[in-house]
Amino acid sequence: MAMPGGVAPVVAMRCTNPACGATATGGGGDWRKGWPLRSGGFALLCDKCGLAYEQFVFCDIFHQKESGWRDCSFCGKRLHCGCVASKNSYDLLDSGGVQCVTCMKNSAAHSVVPKLFPCQNNLRIFGKSDELLSGRKFEQSPSLMLDSRNEDIAIVNKSNHSFIVKGIEAGQSSSILRQKEIENGARQIKWEQPTLSIGDMGRPFLTRSQSALEPPQYTRRDDNRDPTTDSTTSESISEACLSMSLGIANNANRMEATSTVERPILSPTTAIAEGRELTTALSPFQHAQRARHFLTRPPRVGEGAVFDPTKDIFPHLRVARPPAEGRGRNQLLPRYWPRITDQELQQISGDSNSTIVPLFEKVLSASDAGRIGRLVLPKACAEAYFPPISQPEGRPLTIQDARGKEWHFQFRFWPNNNSRMYVLEGVTPCIQSLQLQAGDTVTFSRIEPGGKLVMGFRKATNTVSLPDSQISAIANGSLLSETLFSTANENLGVVSGYPGFLQSIKGAADLHPSSLYEHHMNSADGDVSWLKADKFGSRPDEGSLQFLQKRSRNIGSKSRRFLMDAEDAMELKLTWEEAQELLRPAPTAKPTVVMIEDYEFEEYDEPPVFAKRSIFTIRATGEQDQWIQCDDCSKWRRLPLTVIVASKWTCTDNSWDPKNCSCSAPEELTPKELQSVLQQYEEMRRRKGSYGLKLNVAEMDASSLDALATAAVFGDVGNQGTASVATTTKHPRHRPGCTCIVCIQPPSGKGPKHNPACTCNVCMTVRRRFKTLMMRKKQRQSEREEAEASKKIAWVNRDEPEGSNLSRSPQTLDTTRDSSDVTMVDKVADMNKGHIDLNFHPAARDDHQGQHGAPQARPPPVSMMGLLEVANRPLDNYMKQNGLTSLAGEQGGGSSSTATVPPAPVESEERTSNEVRVASVEREGEPEAMAVDEAGDNQQDKAADDAAPAAAAAT
């Protein structure tokens, strides 16, 4: 039935995967129905690329004869884009056509609409979930849609489970239809089968054959309830998810009987719970077979045989099952839904008389799998399924593993922010025994009857041995998939994204236990494939896995920060390192050079720009060239060194070389030269990579931190700058986006300063380090006091002239010194109670020195590593170098350390104490220069000077 006026609506779908871009109206896209959306409609799965999305389910509705929007022919209301957000939207009817949600008139009740719906052979869109739940859309007989191109018939039955009668000769269609009508009659009976209780949900796959006959959609404990009143809460949907799969089983069963039906288009359960896996999993079939052979033809079962599809057809299918109902109101996050296969359940169960009720699962974190031996339990899971505990000490818990071995854990909790944090302690032996590691999954189940807890595990079986580029491409694809599914899951409300990229791959791999085929995923840059190398439980390639795990962790296990829109995903075809290579300074940016640890760093005020990858070469003459590849002809062209090319570049853009400004121009480089260049380039990249790896981060951090802290204690951090280098406000240890006071300070130095109460990482680290040094010093001092008693008086007397001369600003002298006799003990005490002025610049302490004489030449730069080295020098060396003969001398000669650590540049301007410090920081651009504040800066300088050898001695 065409719409009045003879204008038939056409539904156009466009896959949001930019690499796919399939459209259902002509782009060759193929769509399958996904899971119901909470907000209405269904998610779609693109057959071409395997991705799913839902926000655009009903995105483009326009008229066949006139593209663009048009008013509703029925009610006159504007025919909006049918996005779920639209108000005056039209629902796509399962039978074809659209239904205005305002006037509820249908545009079509046609059963065969090949012409009106040229895309409907691919597109099976079916109304809103509430309508589906209410059955309103399916009061009529199953809708049949005749494929306009290949005579496939898509059948949408009352359960909204579409399946395809494929490859039917045109003449057979009618008989098939009749067959389906017969089936439809039988279906009504089956739908009246009793439903399962939620408590049985874990098991029916194994023990309840009738589960396969469950009516879809409405399987609830209180299934007498009118489904139409059942709001699409997550619970209802989640439960429906399970039952939907059962319904599919039903269909599958019946379909098998017809022997003409390939399979259900999709198992909504898996679509819901395993959405990511499914979409990614389906794609291989799509690539391998253009036909819709999603799963292999189910084995024929004998008449009357109990048919458990999940068991018999998809025993390996990893289905996230809403767990058995536990205590309390906690709705278990789908993240923790046990995704356990029947095979695994059987493996655990062993005894056929027992029933395994999957409770929850958890992907092991690094902490869980670490040596601490504590497995953090999801709170909701612990409270729902583990015995209640009231004391933090908890109680012992015995859990049996799949092999029957019993493990004894301590189930306890820690109070945490008015909440609890549940842990299983003592899991190390178990973890080790099972050879579990971060990324693997442990599954907790319950054996019924008896309620015994059992734990299974699932290794992170995804094993990828691919070049980095492909891995990154996988990451891309996975992230893309993750993005889409996260979106879907969020909307659905019952399925959240899996914890991350790793899992997205893992799930995809897990979904196919047979694992005998290549898994393809259409990522932005083409098909990426990997092999799941082994069956469940194996770990064929640790290295690759660890790589992935590491990468996934780096990316962020649950992080949505890294989830991106599909179009953004196009940009993520690079590793971070590769991305770095593409970052170039903005053309107009003028760098300022800073010296940090003898390395020059260019600092730009303007953000970098992305440039097209180019290769720089050096000729024998020392002349450098930049080579860039034409995007059209792939020839390499020489460019001036300074040229920065944006994303796309072709020969015609080569305005610098008229001879080579056309793709027809021969390549300057001979193939051999080119090969050499490319090889060198790759080698260089590898070297860079290995170099980067060798730069042990921890070591770097530790050394830098220590040096920083030491230098801060010395009070000479700010001295690193030299007259020839410009200022910087950002220490390289700080990451982009860091909001600590160091990083947010502009180069001018204006803006926030460290204050004594600053709690940024730098300040805290320095405080901690400083405290440690001081404590060590104090401890050592007290130990030596007795032995050095006789010398103490001497060094106290010697201390005064130098200390007062070099290390104290006039003001602080006035405010902090009650007596000219400042002993080390006094200073230590002051240090410990004093504040650290992180805005301090050591130059300030030379103020009064400057006042006493002409400004001195700026000393050579001192690196933090150098400072650290000094600090770590053996005490005797240090003392020798500084002309000290004893500890007394060392302590008395605090200022002498300035011989090792050059004094800060002298300020030429007259300032007050505070102003001078801040200004010096501003000028030096080293806001990380740290010292005690006015109450103790001079003491700190001196004490820090003393502390260095002390710390060295202590170590």
Add this chain to the structure above:
DNA sequence: CATGTGCATGGGACC
């Protein structure tokens, strides 16, 4: 010094 233990913290998921 290594390991274990208890708690704190902060990022991020979820509401």
Add this chain to the structure above:
DNA sequence: GTCCCATGCACATGC
């Protein structure tokens, strides 16, 4: 905005 939880960290304990 709240709360979860992965992890860091300080302190305790044992070797």
